[in-house]
Structures are given as structure tokens and as C-alpha cells.
Amino acid sequence: MQFGYSETCLAHDPGARHPESPDRLRAIREGLKRKYGVDYVEADPVGIDVMAGVHDRDYLEDVKEFCADGGGNWDPDTTAVEETWEAVRYSAGQACWAAETALDGADGRDTPFSIGRPPGHHAVYDDAMGFCFVNNVAVAAQHALDSRDVDRVAIVDWDVHHGNGTQDIFYDREDVFFASIHEEGLYPGTGEVEETGEGAGEGTTMNLPMPAGTDDRDYVEAVEGPVASALEAYDPDLLLISAGFDAHRHDPISRIRLSTEAYALLTDRLRGVADRTDAALGFVLEGGYGLDVLADSVALVHETFDGREPIEPDGDRSPDAVELLEDVARTHDIELDLD
Numbered sequence: 132m133q134f135g136y137s138e139t140c141l142a143h144d145p146g147a148r149h150p151e152s153p154d155r156l157r158a159i160r161e162g163l164k165r166k167y168g169v170d171y172v173e174a175d176p177v178g179i180d181v182m183a184g185v186h187d188r189d190y191l192e193d194v195k196e197f198c199a200d201g202g203g204n205w206d207p208d209t210t211a212v213e214e215t216w217e218a219v220r221y222s223a224g225q226a227c228w229a230a231e232t233a234l235d236g237a238d239g240r241d242t243p244f245s246i247g248r249p250p251g252h253h254a255v256y257d258d259a260m261g262f263c264f265v266n267n268v269a270v271a272a273q274h275a276l277d278s279r280d281v282d283r284v285a286i287v288d289w290d291v292h293h294g295n296g297t298q299d300i301f302y303d304r305e306d307v308f309f310a311s312i313h314e315e316g317l318y319p320g321t322g323e324v325e326e327t328g329e330g331a332g333e334g335t336t337m338n339l340p341m342p343a344g345t346d347d348r349d350y351v352e353a354v355e356g357p358v359a360s361a362l363e364a365y366d367p368d369l370l371l372i373s374a375g376f377d378a379h380r381h382d383p384i385s386r387i388r389l390s391t392e393a394y395a396l397l398t399d400r401l402r403g404v405a406d407r408t409d410a411a412l413g414f415v416l417e418g419g420y421g422l423d424v425l426a427d428s429v430a431l432v433h434e435t436f437d438g439r440e441p442i443e444p445d446g447d448r449s450p451d452a453v454e455l456l457e458d459v460a461r462t463h464d465i466e467l468d469l470d
Contacts (some may be wrong), residue, residue, distance in 0.1 A: 132241070132243070132244050132414075132437075133171075133232065134169055134171050134243075134246055135172050135173070135174055135225035135226075135228045135229055135243060135244065135245040135247065136156070136225070136247070136291065137173045138173075139217050139218055140153075140156060140248045140249075141153040141156060141157070141219035142215075142217065142301065142383040143214060143215045143248060143420075144214075145177055145210035145212075149210060150264040150384065150420040151167060151248065151420070153248075154422055155248060155420070155425060158422040158425055158426040159416075159425060160244055162426025162429065163405065163430055163433065164263045165438075166430055166434070167430070167433060167434075172228060172232075172311055173225075174221075174224045174225050175224050176221045176223070177274075178220065179206070179224070179226055181270060182265050182372045183362060184273035184274065184277060185269040185272075185273045186254070186256055186265060186270075187256055188255065188407060189257075190258065191377045194219070194259065194265075197211060198214075198215045206259070206322075208262060209264070210257045215249070215264070216280065218248065222245075222247030222249060222250075222267050223247070223267050223270045224269060225415075226245045226251070226271035227270060227271045227274045228242065228243065228245060229413035229414065229446070230275045230279075230411075231275070231279070232370060233411035234368075236411075239312075239408070242413065242414070244374070244429075244432065245267070245271075245277065245415045246416045246429070249262055249263060249265075250267070250288060250327065250418055251266040251268060251269070251270075251296065251415075252288055252294035252296050252297050252373050252375075252417050252420065253266075253294070253295055253319065254266040254296040254298055255300070261295075261296075261319060267415055268286055268297060268371050268373045268417075268460070269286075269296070269297050272301075272307055272371060275368075275369050276306060277380065279342075282306065282368055283307070283308070283369075284308075284367055284368065285309075285365055285369070286301075286307065286370075287311075287312075287354075287358060287362070287370065287371075287373070287401060287410060288310065288311040288372075288373035289397055290311075290313065290375025290376075290378070290414065290417040290418050291317060291375060291385040291418065292313055292318055292375070292385075293311050293317070293320075294311045294373055295319050297309055297373065298311065298326065301332065301335070301364070303328065303330040303331060304332045305335055305460075307335065308336075308361065308367060309335065309337070309360070310339070311337070312339045312350065312353055312354070313338075313378075314340070314345075314386060315341060316340070316343075319398055322340050323338060324339075324459055327462060333450055337361055337459065337463060338459075339358070340455065341353070341387060342449065343388060343450055344388055345387050346387075346388045346449070347390055347393040347446075348445070348446055349448060349453075350393055350396075350397065351396050351400060352456060352469065353456055353459075354397055354400045354401060354404075355400055355454055355465070356460065356465075356467050357456060357463060357467065359400065359403075359404050360465045360466075360467075361463060362404050362408065363407060363408055367408060369410060369411045370404065370408070370411065371414050372413070372414045373417045374414070374416055374417060374429075374432070375416075375419055376394065376419030376425045376428040376429065377418040377419045377420055378393075379391065379394075379419070379421060379424045379425075379428060381421050381423075382419065382421045383421055391424060391427050391428050392431070392441060392442050394431050395434070395435045395439065395441035396441045396443070398406070398441075399441045402442065416429075453469060
């Protein structure tokens with residue numbers, strides 16, 4: 132893989148006690164350095180004109196001014212300093228780089244992964260929330276639609292929290308398909324199965340709120356089943372992964388029980404979908420707050436593209452997870468075989 136990275140993203144510092152710290156990127160880089168020679172690309176930052184493709188322009192100007200005035204608490208969870216605005220611009224720019232690089236025909240060894248911060252998937256059209264100011268993956272998707280020969284983009288969000296901002300931005304549109312696999316009932320409390328889009332976007336949103344305690348096997352079946360079926364029917368030109376790593380069993384703020392190996396399995400399955408649909412594939416970092424497991428999980432995504440075969444999950448299915456997947460399949464009129 133190639134990794135998009137900028138030192139500017141380290142300057143966004145919400146404070147010593149905040150889980151979304153600059154140490155997240157330092158840990159990822161240290162983990163990659165221990166095992167691999169990695170290419171890093173610093174893409175150009177984007178400006179308000181590009182971000183306004185998915186966000187209200189007045190809101191963006193307010194964030195810029197808020198940072199210029201020294202920042203502070205936008206809300207109890209979402210904190211800025213003066214340097215945050217530049218970090219936001221670079222983080223969104225790295226996500227656009229990931230989309231562009233994927234569309235330029237990256238092969239498996241050069242698949243792009245943007246490791247910018249602050250993350251983005253909670254940022255809605257006109258507000259910040261959940262550590263996020265600008266929705267990086269949404270900016271990248273819109274940038275691809277506006278500037279490249281792209282008709283349809285799909286986004287799969289495997290962060291443990293629902294990607295409410297991404298859903299909000301594209302909920303009534305047919306040119307972006309959004310699937311979110313997340314923990315049921317966790318922040319921000321959205322992402323029910325019945326939330327499927329509206330208007331022209333009816334059916335282009337898929338939510339899989341997984342029960343607390345769900346492990347590797349059920350997550351893999353979620354991707355192999357409803358998610359893969361929906362993506363193959365949608366036939367995107369570009370597939371972007373909102374890659375959060377906070378569903379790991381050792382992450383401090385969730386109750387999903389994924390192993391590090393799960394991220395190799397999810398990567399392998401979604402790479403297969405991209406191959407079958409001839410979609411360009413790119414990754415954009417979201418959450419993940421246990422530094423060691425975050426670093427190990429990102430490294431394993433990289434290792435999967437470098438030729439490592441993932442270890443298949445074992446164990447029994449969770450009845451609650453099976454019921455959830457069957458509900459999703461019925462809602463989206465998908466034939467599901469869990470035998």
C-alpha cells in the first residue's frame with residue numbers, strides 16, 4: 132500500500148486526556164516502520180471550495196474562524212486549537228488523494244490508505260461532532276464525482292460507531308451508496324436497519340447495527356452477505372473504506388470483539404468485491420483509540436495487500452447477529468444464505 136500522511140495533522144491536539152490524539156498517527160507509523168518499508172505521500176491540502184461540495188460554506192467559514200481565534204470546545208467531545216484548520220485541510224486532502232490514486236489504477240501493492248486526522252465520518256452537512264469537523268471520505272467521494280469519470284461511489288464504514296455524517300450527506304442521493312457496520316446503540320445512536328435512504332437515494336443506505344459482543348465470524352458474514360450483495364448490485368466505479376479500528380476487542384471505547392485478524396479478513400473480502408465490480412479501492416482512516424491494536428490492525432491491512440493470506444474465523448455464529456443479518460437482507464430484498 133501507499134500511505135497518505137502529513138505532519139500537519141499532528142498539530143491538531145485536543146488535549147492530553149482526549150482519545151483522538153496525535154499519538155494515533157505516531158503509533159501507526161511506528162507499527163509500519165517495525166515491519167515494512169512504507170511509502171508516504173503528502174498530498175496538497177484542499178480549500179473551502181472542495182469541502183463545500185458536501186458541507187455548508189458558512190459552517191466551514193465558522194470553523195476556520197473558530198480555529199483562528201484559538202479554538203476551544205466546539206462541543207463537549209469535539210475540540211480545536213489554532214492549528215486544527217490546517218490539519219482539517221490536509222486530512223481532507225489526503226482523502227482526496229486516496230480517491231484519485233485509486234482511480235489512477237493503483238495495483239494491490241500501491242492501494243492508497245489516507246492516515247489523516249482529525250477523522251471525519253461524524254461531521255454532518257453543517258456541523259461538527261464526534262471528534263470530526265469535515266467529513267473526509269465524503270469530500271473525497273464528491274471530489275471524485277466532480278472531477279473524474281465517475282458515476283457511482285460506494286463507501287463502506289467499518290468503524291465501530293455509525294457514520295452518521297456520511298449518511299446525512301448522501302441520504303437522498305443515488306450516486307453514492309453507503310454501508311455502515313457498527314455497534315448497536317453506541318454513539319451517536321443512529322444507524323438503524325430501517326434507515327435506507329429517501330427520495331432518489333432510497334435503498335442506497337445500508338445499516339448493520341451489530342450486537343455488543345459480536346466477533347470476527349459475524350462481521351465477515353455481514354460483509355460476505357448483505358454488504359457484498361448490495362455492492363455488486365450497485366456496481367460502483369470507486370469503493371472507499373471508512374477504516375476505523377475501534378471495533379477491536381482491546382479498544383477502550385467499544386464492546387465489539389474483533390481480533391486484529393478481523394481487519395485482514397474484512398480487507399480481503401472488500402478487495403474481492405472491488406475486483407468483482409472492477410471498482411477502484413481506497414482507504415480513509417477514521418477511529419481507533421487503543422494505540423497498540425490500532426497500529427497492529429493498520430499494519431495487517433497493509434500486510435494483506437502485500438500477499439499475506441488471512442486466517443479464516445472459527446467458532447459458532449451469534450444468534451443475535453444472524454437475526455440482524457436476516458433483517459438487513461429482508462429490508463434490502465437480498466437473498467441471504469447463512470448455511
